[in-house]
Amino acid sequence: MSQGGSAPPGLAAHGPREVSMSIPVAPEMEIVATAQVAALGEYLAMTRDKIDEVKLALVEACINAFEHADCRDEQLHLTFRLGQEPKGREWLEVEVLDKGKGFDKAMVEEPSIEKSFASHRKRGWGLQIIKSLMDEVQITSGGWGTRILMRKYK
Amino acid sequence: MSQGGSAPPGLAAHGPREVSMSIPVAPEMEIVATAQVAALGEYLAMTRDKIDEVKLALVEACINAFEHADCRDEQLHLTFRLGQEPKGREWLEVEVLDKGKGFDKAMVEEPSIEKSFASHRKRGWGLQIIKSLMDEVQITSGGWGTRILMRKYK
Amino acid sequence: MSEACKVSSERRGDVVILWTDGYINNQGGEEIAREAYAHLEQGARGLVLNLEKTRIVNSIGISILIEVLEKVMDRKGALAFCGLTPTIDKTFRIMGLAQYAEIYATEDEALRGVDAKTA
Amino acid sequence: MSEACKVSSERRGDVVILWTDGYINNQGGEEIAREAYAHLEQGARGLVLNLEKTRIVNSIGISILIEVLEKVMDRKGALAFCGLTPTIDKTFRIMGLAQYAEIYATEDEALRGVDAKTA
Numbered sequence: 352m353s354q355g356g357s358a359p360p361g362l363a364a365h366g367p368r369e370v371s372m373s374i375p376v377a378p379e380m381e382i383v384a385t386a387q388v389a390a391l392g393e394y395l396a397m398t399r400d401k402i403d404e405v406k407l408a409l410v411e412a413c414i415n416a417f418e419h420a421d422c423r424d425e426q427l428h429l430t431f432r433l434g435q436e437p438k439g440r441e442w443l444e445v446e447v448l449d450k451g452k453g454f455d456k457a458m459v460e461e462p463s464i465e466k467s468f469a470s471h472r473k474r475g476w477g478l479q480i481i482k483s484l485m486d487e488v489q490i491t492s493g494g495w496g497t498r499i500l501m502r503k504y505k
Numbered sequence: 506m507s508q509g510g511s512a513p514p515g516l517a518a519h520g521p522r523e524v525s526m527s528i529p530v531a532p533e534m535e536i537v538a539t540a541q542v543a544a545l546g547e548y549l550a551m552t553r554d555k556i557d558e559v560k561l562a563l564v565e566a567c568i569n570a571f572e573h574a575d576c577r578d579e580q581l582h583l584t585f586r587l588g589q590e591p592k593g594r595e596w597l598e599v600e601v602l603d604k605g606k607g608f609d610k611a612m613v614e615e616p617s618i619e620k621s622f623a624s625h626r627k628r629g630w631g632l633q634i635i636k637s638l639m640d641e642v643q644i645t646s647g648g649w650g651t652r653i654l655m656r657k658y659k
Numbered sequence: 660m661s662e663a664c665k666v667s668s669e670r671r672g673d674v675v676i677l678w679t680d681g682y683i684n685n686q687g688g689e690e691i692a693r694e695a696y697a698h699l700e701q702g703a704r705g706l707v708l709n710l711e712k713t714r715i716v717n718s719i720g721i722s723i724l725i726e727v728l729e730k731v732m733d734r735k736g737a738l739a740f741c742g743l744t745p746t747i748d749k750t751f752r753i754m755g756l757a758q759y760a761e762i763y764a765t766e767d768e769a770l771r772g773v774d775a776k777t778a
Numbered sequence: 779m780s781e782a783c784k785v786s787s788e789r790r791g792d793v794v795i796l797w798t799d800g801y802i803n804n805q806g807g808e809e810i811a812r813e814a815y816a817h818l819e820q821g822a823r824g825l826v827l828n829l830e831k832t833r834i835v836n837s838i839g840i841s842i843l844i845e846v847l848e849k850v851m852d853r854k855g856a857l858a859f860c861g862l863t864p865t866i867d868k869t870f871r872i873m874g875l876a877q878y879a880e881i882y883a884t885e886d887e888a889l890r891g892v893d894a895k896t897a
């Protein structure tokens with residue numbers, strides 16, 4: 352087993368587990384992106400349900416950028432990071448960055464099902480879903496675009 | 506169905522289907538990368554068997570870079586493109602780029618099972634597998650690194 | 660695209676069962692709405708949505724489901740869900756959708772629940 | 779890591795069946811070799827590798843399988859594969875591995891084949 356016996360040299364000194372990707376602003380590309388986050392969740396041996404939650408949060412962040420951002424580069428920039436707390440808890444972080452027009456968080460109304468029923472507009476649930484499904488969420492937005500950073504613990 | 510009725514504005518004018526990503530040079534990251542290529546193959550409705558072939562070719566290209574390249578940036582740069590021939594045949598293209606030390610293709614010996622039996626070294630199958638499983642393969646290498654461009658038709 | 664949601668349905672008395680298969684986004688939601696509205700036009704009063712073959716419903720899809728629910732409630736009918744993954748279940752509860760549309764584990768229970776409400 | 783390959787085995791007379799589950803890379807290959815060599819030490823002469831739960835074997839994994847095959851052949855035994863995905867099957871044939879290790883569709887056929895060769 353001489354050839355396969357020890358870890359190949361390049362593998363020993365590896366950096367942080369960070370995978371970055373760019374996807375085009377195009378229909379269903381958000382689903383293509385979820386494959387990546389699922390693979391990284393599986394890499395951490397996260398439960399299928401938690402992976403599903405991260406997938407939906409990612410889908411919501413992507414479709415927000417697709418719909419609202421008017422990305423100057425017609426691209427969405429995703430970064431996935433795997434890490435571990437000093438205490439040992441592992442996490443999966445997802446960053447969704449668009450170079451779009453940004454928005455004012457203070458202007459976003461909290462949704463409710465009753466408001467949805469009363470109004471013609473039934474949308475407005477994306478950010479709410481993201482915040483509910485992820486353990487930590489940070490949103491920064493401005494004229495440069497929008498960045499959503501979200502973390503899920505294993 | 507007013508809200509969901511028409512394609513959201515950002516989606517209408519979409520560019521080419523190109524997904525690029527960077528993965529760390531680290532064990533099993535090649536498997537994480539295959540999730541991406543599988544998702545794109547499914548997007549094209551490629552058969553599972555063809556997707557498996559592309560996945561294995563990608564795995565081989567990744568582990569080659571992990572093992573042999575000594576990447577200066579400790580990263581592997583992957584680009585996946587979906588396209589269509591004028592005649593309508595769809596394809597999935599995979600580009601694997603490393604900023605490593607490169608190699609001389611002319612110096613790579615053709616492997617054979619008999620040579621493998623005769624020798625202590627049983628490796629040397631990666632490039633052969635890539636060429637056999639993909640429809641088109643282009644390898645460029647130099648001091649700047651190595652780029653493997655490979656295409657599979659649907 | 661393999662992710663396109665397929666919808667099928669079957670009427671059982673006053674109740675219609677709708678099965679989805681795949682991603683429920685705007686297209687998937689519209690597919691469901693089209694099918695549901697056709698049955699409502701033909702007099703169906705109850706709707707059971709079996710999502711057991713769906714793993715992701717995005718918020719656009721959900722907004723369309725809210726429209727369908729509203730139409731059903733306008734007609735004094737009832738809508739119920741079954742076959743939800745834990746994540747879809749959680750999402751529907753977070754949104755308060757579960758207050759207006761019952762969530763059942765199995766199709767049978769959902770059918771009985773909707774039958775009772777529309778009887 | 780969920781991808782780590784699990785290997786289990788069972789001896790039936792002179793033949794050992796090995797089942798793999800997951801990605802066969804260097805670790806997976808070594809796991810198989812370890813298990814196979816232990817059985818060869820104990821006198822097994824035939825080996826059936828059932829890969830039905832493996833979707834990817836990389837070239838490092840294959841190189842280790844070639845070593846195992848060589849060890850088996852040195853001892854005048856026989857090795858056969860079954861449960862291969864079309865891609866793994868194709869890869870083994872491209873490499874010429876199939877000339878030295880028979881590929882069967884089912885475990886039963888593989889067992890019978892190896893039994894006949896080592897009898």
Ligand SMILES: Nc1ncnc2c1ncn2[C@@H]1O[C@H](COP(=O)(O)OP(=O)(O)O)[C@@H](O)[C@H]1O
Binds near residue numbers: 416418420475476
């Ligand atoms: N990436 C983004 N770029 C610009 N605006 C955004 C972005 N994400 C969200 N928004 C704004 O925040 C609002 C609320 O978003 P969300 O809760 O996802 O609901 P919805 O997308 O259904 O309107 C959007 O209507 C939009 O005005």
Ligand SMILES: Nc1ncnc2c1ncn2[C@@H]1O[C@H](COP(=O)(O)OP(=O)(O)O)[C@@H](O)[C@H]1O
Binds near residue numbers: 606608630
């Ligand atoms: N990305 C790369 N960077 C540098 N050298 C490479 C690269 N890919 C392949 N090579 C060289 O080509 C040889 C043949 O590669 P391959 O057919 O995959 O077999 P193996 O990796 O088992 O040696 C390698 O041994 C290595 O010298």
